[in-house]
Amino acid sequence: MKADPIGVATGSYYIDGDHACAEGAIAAGCRFLAGYPITPSTEVAERVAERFPKVGGMFIQMEDELASMAAVVGASWTGTKSMTVTSGPGFSLMMENLGLGAMMETPCVVVNVQRGGPSTGLPTLTGQADMMQARWGSHGDYEIIALSPNSPQECFDLTITAFNLSEQWRVPVLFMMDECVGHMTEKVVIPEPDEIEVLPRKYYQGDKESYRPFKFNGAADLAPMIKAGDGYFIHITGLTHDERGYPIINAEAQGKNVSHLVDKIRNNVEKISIFEEDCIDDADVVVVSYGISSRVALKAVEDARAKGIKVGTLRLVTVWPFPEGRIQQLAGKVKSFVVPEINMGQIVLEVERAAKGKAKAILVPHAGGWVHDPDDILAAIEEGAA
Amino acid sequence: MSYWRVPLDIQEIEIPHGDLHIIVxxxxxxxxxxxxxxxxxxxxxxxxxxxxxxxxxxxKQGACVNCNLCEMICPEFAIFCLEGEPRHPDPGEVIQGGENREG
Amino acid sequence: MSETEQEFTETLTIPPPEEDLHHPMEQYLRMERLPHIWCSTCGIGTIITAFISGLQKSELDREKVAVVSGIGCSGRAAGYLRLDSFHSTHGRAIPFATGLALGNPDLKVAVISGDGDLVAIGGNHLIHAARRNINMTIVCINNFNYAMTGGQAGPTTPLEANASTAPYGCYEFPFNLPYLAESSGAVYVARWTALHIRRLTNAIAEALLKPGFSFIEVICPCTTLYARRNRLGDGLDLMRFYHDNAIIRHGADTREVDIGFQDRIIVGKFIDKEKPTFLEKRDQYLKSKLGEQFIPYKGPNDGH
Incomplete structure (x- = not known):
């Protein structure tokens, strides 16, 4: 399906990543945003608050992030594409109802413009330290999809992808920006509506009695949804439930329910994963990066190549689910992976796990507040090539 | 309610009647x-x-007046009352000293 | 067979199942989920009956009514009602319901949940939804403690009442819920007990038809924990207590309706006033500012 023209501000703009993300959401058909102000994500909500009344959308500033996330899950069950936007401290509060969204298999998008943590941390300066929280933040076992854009243009494009993935996989999708990308101003081209592919929600068509809101098969073939108010009298709960949505409190039901939540993503990593590779074929060293760090790393890669080191790049566009299979393949061929990230070592752990000792994983940490010095990444590349 | 004499319009008075059902x-x-x-x-x-x-x-099956209070107050949805045929009161039950005074 | 054995056998005579009997409420219940989890002499089931009766009385289209619950004994209410029903996280019933109510303005959303869920962990959401005058009806079932988790003290536990985390009695001041709701902006505020079943039914019907944020507190017997810990007998004894100690005072000043331990309970309809709902105010205001540019939100825009 093509995007609804009313929400698509076709044209060429010079805007930052936060504003581009807002435009991407509106173009994707998002018409409900519940949020709470927090630096450096506020500009997304501000733009949506201005734009929504003119495109038939509903913006509400909630009392906190707990409420924002709960409202987003509720609104999604009315059939409206819904999102919220926050940064680290608010992201922590959202974890409760992010788990609810995962358990209720509710499509929605959560934008986290990352800043330095822990706690209040660095409100106005960058970080990438919520990546493991994105994966594991809510209690219990579930799988999630998370994307990480590295430019304002991607903030637009990938927000649309995020909504499409959330509808396709009936899962909350995390849009893990960082302050640098959020506040970076660049050219953003918003295409014509008929060039924007939007995935509509899959609705059930059939008799009401036989409707089941869930299908626990761990496959891509998920149960279609219905909207509250359609007369199906659905029951949807955060408790362990069966395919009817009814609570069942025993190990067998838990096995079916949770296995499905995990398997629907794990069994389909290749369908979900998006990553970009460059000069990987003859590489001795591969720089694995995401978000703003992937752009800083380019300078180090250029310098390394100038020095004759065979270095390739693998940029994670979807960080979760992690493309474990691809890292495994490369681990047999390359000497090492270099992972620059603005945290003290998060995604590097996944790289190391997937490489299974066949290649070294070298972390280039940064505690946050600024981007890496490319020379630090270069030093790691040199170490990896040695 | 009870009276000191049989009301003149006793044949027009209808007492509602409920058929009680209990889902034991x-x-x-x-x-x-x-x-x-x-x-x-x-x-x-x-x-x-x-x-x-x-x-x-x-x-006292016949004594139910279909007020539905039992149905409303039951927390288990285990008792209900269906409207039955109303009946005319016997003169004996409405005058003072009648059998159903406490009602 | 000895005489004692014979007596015993007779006492255990099992009456035949009555499967052909259909309770009039069944069409509104998820019968496959009964029996419900609530204890014998708990009043929540009674309140559910009142809710269904109130819904019928309101003549609202039941397909356009959604129920949301939080967590706790009362939080299970949504799971037994054959309506669109959502069982959300602890304290988040109101914001979840806000999402439903704003996501589809044609829905009437009712939140049925407990005092701990709505007033303690969810207290912030309660006051803000009331302030915004979101179109929803709250049925706050107050049993004076956290029953599901074992009878701990909560925000409504009366002074001196015993609770499992107040083993020497509660020394915190409780909330006066009607006063809280009124001062936060609710347009309809009432309190009844599980005994005032017809008045509660009427109140639920009124509240469901009232545009804006309506709040009904229902005092409910908790036999297994609150009554037991405080040696008050069982739920039936508490119902008798309500009978003897509830005072109907419509229009009472909500500042004066606080509840003490085994003290009088003032019930009635306290507040019923007019105020634009969140959506009415939003649409009218944005229209005045944006004129023709303003496009009101019309519900799901999903291409279907």
Missing amino acids: ERCKGCGFCEEYCPKDVLEMSTDFNRKGYHYPNIL
Whole structure:
């Protein structure tokens, strides 16, 4: 399906990543945003608050992030594409109802413009330290999809992808920006509506009695949804439930329910994963990066190549689910992976796990507040090539 | 209500009547229905249902006036009242000293 | 067979199941989920009956009514009602319901949940939804403690009442819920007990038809924990207590309706006033500012 023209501000703009993300959401058909102000994500909500009344959308500033996330899950069950936007401290509060969204298999998008943590941390300066929280933040076992854009243009494009993935996989999708990308101003081209592919929600068509809101098969073939108010009298709960949505409190039901939540993503990593590779074929060293760090790393890669080191790049566009299979393949061929990230070592752990000792994983940490010095990444590349 | 003489329009007075139904196996024996029945129609059984609760028995089937209070107050959806044929009161039951004075 | 054995056998005579009997409420219940989890002499089931009766009385289209619950004994209410029903996280019933109510303005959303869920962990959401005058009806079932988790003290536990985390009695001041709701902006505020079943039914019907944020507190017997810990007998004894100690005072000043331990309970309809709902105010205001540019939100825009 093509995007609804009313929400698509076709044209060429010079805007930052936060504003581009807002435009991407509106173009994707998002018409409900519940949020709470927090630096450096506020500009997304501000733009949506201005734009929504003119495109038939509903913006509400909630009392906190707990409420924002709960409202987003509720609104999604009315059939409206819904999102919220926050940064680290608010992201922590959202974890409760992010788990609810995962358990209720509710499509929605959560934008986290990352800043330095822990706690209040660095409100106005960058970080990438919520990546493991994105994966594991809510209690219990579930799988999630998370994307990480590295430019304002991607903030637009990938927000649309995020909504499409959330509808396709009936899962909350995390849009893990960082302050640098959020506040970076660049050219953003918003295409014509008929060039924007939007995935509509899959609705059930059939008799009401036989409707089941869930299908626990761990496959891509998920149960279609219905909207509250359609007369199906659905029951949807955060408790362990069966395919009817009814609570069942025993190990067998838990096995079916949770296995499905995990398997629907794990069994389909290749369908979900998006990553970009460059000069990987003859590489001795591969720089694995995401978000703003992937752009800083380019300078180090250029310098390394100038020095004759065979270095390739693998940029994670979807960080979760992690493309474990691809890292495994490369681990047999390359000497090492270099992972620059603005945290003290998060995604590097996944790289190391997937490489299974066949290649070294070298972390280039940064505690946050600024981007890496490319020379630090270069030093790691040199170490990896040695 | 009772009167000192038989009302002249007694043939026009209709007393509503309810057919009481008790779903014994659903009852958890709280006793709300017995306690609040305005006509004292119910009495808790000395028997147990399968869950081990005493359930209400209908003591005076004909006395139910279909007020539905038992149906409303039952927390278990275990008792309900369907509208029955209204009846005309017997002269004996409306005058003072009649059998149903307490109602 | 000895005489004692014979007596015993007779006492255990099991009456035949009555499967052909259909309770009039069944069409509104998820019968496959009964029996419900609530204890014998708990009043929540009674309140559910009142809710269904109130819904019928309101003559609202039941397909356009959604129920949301939080967590706790009362939080299970949504799971037994054959309506669109959502069982959300602890304290978040109101914001979840806000999402439903704003996501589809044609829905009437009712939140049925407990005092701990709505007033303690969810207290912030309660006051803000009331302030915004979101179109929803709250049925707050107050049993004076956290029953599901074992009878701990909560925000409504009366002074001196015993609770499992107040083993020497509660020394915190409780909330006066009607006063809280009124001062936060609710347009309809009432309190009844599980005994005032017809008045509660009427109140639920009124509240469901009232545009804006309506709040009904229902005092409910908790036999297994609150009554037991405080040696008050069982739920039936509490119902008798309500009978003897509830005072109907419509229009009472909500500042004066606080509840003490085994003290009088003032019930009635306290507040019923007119105020634009969140959506009415939003649409009218944005229209005045944006004129023709303003496009009101019309519900799901999903291409279907």
